[in-house]
Amino acid sequence: MRTCSEQAFFLRVINVKNDLIEKRLAEAKEELENLRNFPEEKLAGIIQEIGFKCELCGRCCTKEFNDYVFLLDRDVAIIKEIEEKGLVPAPYPEFCDQKGRFYGSGYALKTKADGTCVFLEAGRCKIYGKRPTICRVYPYMLHREADAKGAVAWRQLSGLNKHGSYYSKLGKAECKALAEETKDYEEAYLLQLIHFFEALKSHFRKKGLKHVQRTYDKRMRAFLNGKLEIEIFVYCGGGFESQLLKK
Numbered sequence: 001m002r003t004c005s006e007q008a009f010f011l012r013v014i015n016v017k018n019d020l021i022e023k024r025l026a027e028a029k030e031e032l033e034n035l036r037n038f039p040e041e042k043l044a045g046i047i048q049e050i051g052f053k054c055e056l057c058g059r060c061c062t063k064e065f066n067d068y069v070f071l072l073d074r075d076v077a078i079i080k081e082i083e084e085k086g087l088v089p090a091p092y093p094e095f096c097d098q099k100g101r102f103y104g105s106g107y108a109l110k111t112k113a114d115g116t117c118v119f120l121e122a123g124r125c126k127i128y129g130k131r132p133t134i135c136r137v138y139p140y141m142l143h144r145e146a147d148a149k150g151a152v153a154w155r156q157l158s159g160l161n162k163h164g165s166y167y168s169k170l171g172k173a174e175c176k177a178l179a180e181e182t183k184d185y186e187e188a189y190l191l192q193l194i195h196f197f198e199a200l201k202s203h204f205r206k207k208g209l210k211h212v213q214r215t216y217d218k219r220m221r222a223f224l225n226g227k228l229e230i231e232i233f234v235y236c237g238g239g240f241e242s243q244l245l246k247k
């Protein structure tokens with residue numbers, strides 16, 4: 001699942017310029033091309049080699065283990081049907097306009113006060129049959145990420161050696177299906193991001209808005225300190241939904 005510490009987040013946002021949307025859009029498109037060029041058989045081979053087996057510890061459904069669970073548009077529709085209050089704007093919205101309104105690429109699953117997912121009950125997922133796409137493919141993933149030393153490389157398994165067991169015998173067909181599903185999720189995620197950047201570009205152009213980093217940093221800091229309620233426009237179903245958020 002996609003994670004990001006608040007500190008890393010600030011380092012990242014401080015380094016960006018005003019043409020941020022364009023830059024992020026180009027990066028996402030490049031990532032999509034890289035992903036499409038990654039051979040599926042190679043991923044299936046890695047999955048087979050790792051032999052991960054879930055031990056039902058339930059840790060992956062907690063904030064402590066996975067900062068947040070990002071939802072694809074298709075998952076949002078299902079979660080809204082099950083429990084309207086089961087989602088929140090994904091943390092770390094990407095942009096902020098000159099009026100102090102934030103913009104984010106999607107929703108995330110809500111967590112309880114103890115940091116566990118709202119759908120986790122007695123260590124089990126109570127919406128298992130309808131769980132979001134990322135919960136189905138987890139812990140597999142296929143995207144490039146920097147390690148603690150900043151070296152960027154492809155990552156295929158989240159939480160290596162921190163949960164589950166390894167070197168189980170997995171069948172070829174099972175690994176192929178897992179690789180296919182994982183690649184499909186990553187592609188859907190990048191497409192959602194690309195559509196978000198494109199919609200935002202057009203929205204900003206039409207309304208005469210721009211991303212202002214200083215406003216972003218100031219308001220985000222006040223929000224994280226619990227001093228400010230912020231408005232976030234969440235990208236969903238091709239448009240933006242306004243949400244008010246308090247820490």
Ligand code: SF4
Nearest residue numbers: 061117119120125135
């Ligand atoms: S929806 Fe289910 S599988 Fe996904 S994080 Fe919540 S409890 Fe875990």
